[in-house]
Structure formats: structure tokens, C-alpha cells
Amino acid sequence: MNTRKNVNGASEQTAHNENLLIGAKINDKWGFIDQNGKWVIEPQFERVSIFQKNGLATVQMNGKFGFIDGTGKWIAQPQFDKASGFAENGFVCVQINDKYGFFDQTGKWGIEPQFDNAISFADNGLAGAKINGKWGFIDKAGKWVIEPQFDEVWRFDKNGWARVGINGQIGFIDQTGKWVIEPQFDWVDNFQDNGLAKVKIDGKWGLIDQTGKWVIEPQFECVWEFDKNGLAIAKINDKWGVIDQTGKWVIEPQFDRIWEFEGNNLARVARVMMNDKFGLIDNKGRVVIEPEFDELDSFAEGLAGAKIDGKWGFVDKDGNWIIEPQFDYVCEFAKNDLAIAEKNGKWGVIDQTGKWVIEPWLDMIREFYNGLAAAEMNGKWGIISQTRKWIVTPKYECATLYEGILFVQENEKWGIVDQEGKIIAQPQFDEIIN
Numbered sequence: 001m002n003t004r005k006n007v008n009g010a011s012e013q014t015a016h017n018e019n020l021l022i023g024a025k026i027n028d029k030w031g032f033i034d035q036n037g038k039w040v041i042e043p044q045f046e047r048v049s050i051f052q053k054n055g056l057a058t059v060q061m062n063g064k065f066g067f068i069d070g071t072g073k074w075i076a077q078p079q080f081d082k083a084s085g086f087a088e089n090g091f092v093c094v095q096i097n098d099k100y101g102f103f104d105q106t107g108k109w110g111i112e113p114q115f116d117n118a119i120s121f122a123d124n125g126l127a128g129a130k131i132n133g134k135w136g137f138i139d140k141a142g143k144w145v146i147e148p149q150f151d152e153v154w155r156f157d158k159n160g161w162a163r164v165g166i167n168g169q170i171g172f173i174d175q176t177g178k179w180v181i182e183p184q185f186d187w188v189d190n191f192q193d194n195g196l197a198k199v200k201i202d203g204k205w206g207l208i209d210q211t212g213k214w215v216i217e218p219q220f221e222c223v224w225e226f227d228k229n230g231l232a233i234a235k236i237n238d239k240w241g242v243i244d245q246t247g248k249w250v251i252e253p254q255f256d257r258i259w260e261f262e263g264n265n266l267a268r269v270a271r272v273m274m275n276d277k278f279g280l281i282d283n284k285g286r287v288v289i290e291p292e293f294d295e296l297d298s299f300a301e302g303l304a305g306a307k308i309d310g311k312w313g314f315v316d317k318d319g320n321w322i323i324e325p326q327f328d329y330v331c332e333f334a335k336n337d338l339a340i341a342e343k344n345g346k347w348g349v350i351d352q353t354g355k356w357v358i359e360p361w362l363d364m365i366r367e368f369y370n371g372l373a374a375a376e377m378n379g380k381w382g383i384i385s386q387t388r389k390w391i392v393t394p395k396y397e398c399a400t401l402y403e404g405i406l407f408v409q410e411n412e413k414w415g416i417v418d419q420e421g422k423i424i425a426q427p428q429f430d431e432i433i434n
Contacts, residue, residue, distance in 0.1 A: 014171045020403055021057075021070060023433030024414075030059070034406050037416040039423020041072035050433060054090065058083050064096070067103075075107045087121040089140060093275050102127070102142075104263070111142035122156035124175055135164070137177070146177035149176075150334065151193075157190040159210075181212035194226055196243060207233075207247070216247035223258070231283055233258045241282070251285040262299055278306075290321035300332035303352065314354075323354035331367075338386070340365055347375075351385070358388050364398070372419070374399040381408070383417075392421040407432060 021032040023038055033042035047060040056067045056075055066078035080103075082095035090105040094113070098257035098298030100393040101113030104119075113236065117130040124210060126145055127135040136148035137156075152165040161172045171183035173259065187200040196207045196215055222235040223243075231250060234243045242254030251258075261283065279291030289296075294311075299303040303314040303322055314333075329342040338357060341350050348360035358365070364376040365384070372391060375384040382394030383406050389404075406417045408427065415427035 007339060014174065020275075020405075021051055021069070022402070024049065024429040026429050028430070032057075033425070033429075035403075035416075037429075040070075041068065048433070052086055054086055054104060056086065056258075058085075063349075064363070067092070067107075069107075075105065075219065076103055084120050086125075087124060089121050089125065091121055091127075093118050093120045093127070101349070110140065113136070114142075118154060119153070122162075123158070124156045124160060126156055126162075126175065128153040145154070145175075146173070158190055161191070162191065163188050180210075181208070181218070193223055196223070196226065196245065198223055213245065214295040217242070229261060229283060231261060233260070239333050242285075250283060251281065259298070280317070288317065289315070297332060301335065301337060301352070305330040305332060305334055314339075322352070323350070326354075334368070336368065336370070338385075340367075357386065358384070369401040372401060372406070374401060383419075383421075390421075391419055392417050402432070 011064045014275050017332055022034075023030055024033045024043070026043050029043035030045040030048040031039055032041040032048070036177035037053055039077050040143055045061050046063070047120065049058040051057045051070060055070055058065055059068055060327050061078040061080070063082040064078040065083040067075040067083075068347055069075055076192035080094040080096050084091045084093045086105055087421045090103040091110045092105070094101060094103050099113035099116040100118035101109060101242040102111040102118070104110040115129040115131050116133070119352050120315040121127040121129040121140070128135055129148070131148050134148035135153040136144055137146040137153070141143050150164040150166050150204040154163040156162040160175050163170055163185070164173050166183050167223050170180060170185045172181040172188070174180050185199040187197040187202050189196040191210060198205055199208055199218070201218050204218035204226040205220040205223045206214055207216040207223070209215050215350075220234045222429065223240070224233040226232045226245060229244050231242050234241060234253070236253050239253035240255045240258045242251035243247050244250050244260065276293040278296035279287060280289035280296070282288050293306045295307040303316060306325070308313045312327040312330040312414040313321055314323040314330070316322050327341045327343050330346070331340040333339045333352060337352050338349050341348060341360070343360045347357050347358040347362045347365045349358040349365065351357055362375045362377050363379065366374045368386060371386050372383055374381060375394065377394045381389050381399035382397055383392035383395045384390055384403070392408065396408040396410055397412065400407050406419065407414050408417055410427040412430075413427035414429040414432050415423060418424050
């Protein structure tokens, strides 16, 4: 199956957000510009990240990482060999001189670098740290809460347990370091909301409860997480089916593949006996749509793109053709009930009746953002509205929208235009972060 973006990529943030900072590159250096293309933080860095929720960005200078605020002020000078993202407690895991420690968002060392390795803090205030070849857990003061003794560890989960490995086996500990499930598995996942965890032993997957007792014996080659309906997709003897929380087959293993259940208890499937054709079944195993399609997308706004005999159309959840197969390619419907479609090598936009809102005369069109989309015609890009009006005449090498800002490319440089097509910032940037 192909992955396609929908027609409406709008977010809650608008172009009027004066605090929006965008990473931009010029003369091989990165800095940050505002929505008008003016430098807020001059280009000086080798790499930059987006700004995080705490208002800080990670930047690299002279091969080292540091942190800056939205004015460009150094919160931590570039000194770190590695840096992760900030945790909720304001600490970030960093590496310096082959040792790991934690820096806080005020610009001070929270925990001096002393560990051979470390992972970020979990919500319970504990972080995994490694010293002398063994892992344990520390608190925000750097004090060992659980002494280093494990070969590998993962972050604590929301249930207050952490997966840890010792002597090639994995189990679960609580926040005091006490074993709640002894190490005995080759692999484990965190516990799901239904109180079950997927575990692997001797090459087979099963499920245990929080006492470590087998609820479903290890037998599957693969098993997915349970969905909100209490069903999980599982594979056995190279065939896929669906089980309930007791391990009973709700849908016998018979398919080459099953995709996730959707909101109306629907799943996409491909069946070998039907020559790799796609159909639809419900959670009781009833065939809703016979496997007859060459491709079948997930449902969006009540319709799914379906391909048969080389053409795409849209079907409803009963398999009825709502829009007859006639297109070379389609994207899923968005919340504005519009979808991008290709016909005879040209792109346009259709509504849920199949009527062209924008006739297929474009070389390419991207997702709409608040009623605007970047589009290509005769090898040139511009910005078009849902009413088929060119907001920015197609004359650029490329165009894109980011947080409501209209970026255009000319002579391999990016600039910014307003919604009347007037240049706000001349094309000058080598790259932008979007």
C-alpha cells in the first residue's frame, strides 16, 4: 500500500504567531528567522533543532552541542558530544568527554557527568544510568535509588514498572528495584491498558498478566497490541487472524496480512486464495467486502480509496462504489471533504460526489492548509486556493506552506511571499526546517 497525505494539513497555529521561529540555512550556517524572513538569531550554527516546549533549541557549533533560548542567548555553551531532548523535569541527558550527565534548563549541571551511559528521566522522576558495565536508576539529585546491577534497562512506564535485562533475560521491576516479574523472557513490551503484556520466549509470542502468569501461551510468530475493542491481530503458521483477550481466534488465521481495525470494527485484509486481492472483514470474521481490489486504503470521512483494473475510486464501508474507479491515483478525503486525485497525468481536487472542485490541469498539488495549497503547473510552482484562484502565480522552482507561511524557491534559494503573492523575504535561504 502507498502512503499518501491528505488534502488538508492545517494546524492550530496561524501565520500571525509572532513567536514562531523557523530554522533557516544560508552560506552553510543555520540560524532562525521569523515569519517575515528576518533573522532573529543570526546564522552561525552547523545544525539546529526546532524549539521545544520549554522554549529551548539544541544547536551545534564547532562539532559540539549546546542550548539556546528564543533570543539566541546561550543557556548552555556548545560543549556536549551528544544531547537528547529535555524531559518533563527540565533535565536533558548529555554526553561530554565520554561521560553522561544531566543538564537542567536553567543552564546548570543538575547531575555532573559521571556515568558510562544514561537515558532520559521518566515521569516518575527516575532515569536509567550505567556505571562499571551495569545499569541502575538515579533520582534528580543523582542518587542511586536502584543500585546498578542490570545489563540493560528501559524507562519506567506509566504503571510504575520498568523492563530490565539480566543474563540475557528480561523481567519487570518496581520503583524500589524489587522484582515484580522475574527475568525469564527473551523480549517484553510494556503492559497495555488491559493489563496484559506481549512477551517472547523461545521464538514465540504470548501474553502475560501483571502477576507474570500466562494468559495466552506463547504460540504466535507475531502479535499486535490489543485495540479498544479487545482484539489483537496475530500470526501463526505464516497466516494472520484475530484473537480476543483469552487467545481465542475471533477470526481464524487465513490471511496473508491484516491491517489495524478501524473505528467501525473494520480491517483491511489480503487473502492468498484470492490472488493477493484486498477486501474488508468485520470483527466477527464476516466478509464485508470480498477481496477483489488491487489496493484498498483506510477509511477517511466514510470513504476509502480503492483500486481495481488499474484505476482508483472510492467505496463506502459496504463496498459500494461511491465514486467509480476512474483516477490514476487518489489521496484520502480530509475533514473538508476534499481529496486530491490524478487523472490522465494531471492533478486536481474532487468532492465526495466525485465532482471536480479543481479540474485536473495541474502537474502536482500538495495538501491544503487553511484553504491554500502549493501546486505545480508547466514545471513551475505557485500557491492556489480551493476556489481555483492562483494566490501566488506559478513561476517558482518549488513552493510549500509551513504554519501558514508561504515559502517559494528560486535559483535553489528559499524566500517568503504573502497571501497576495508579494515578496516578503527575497529567496536567499539554502534550506528551511519544516
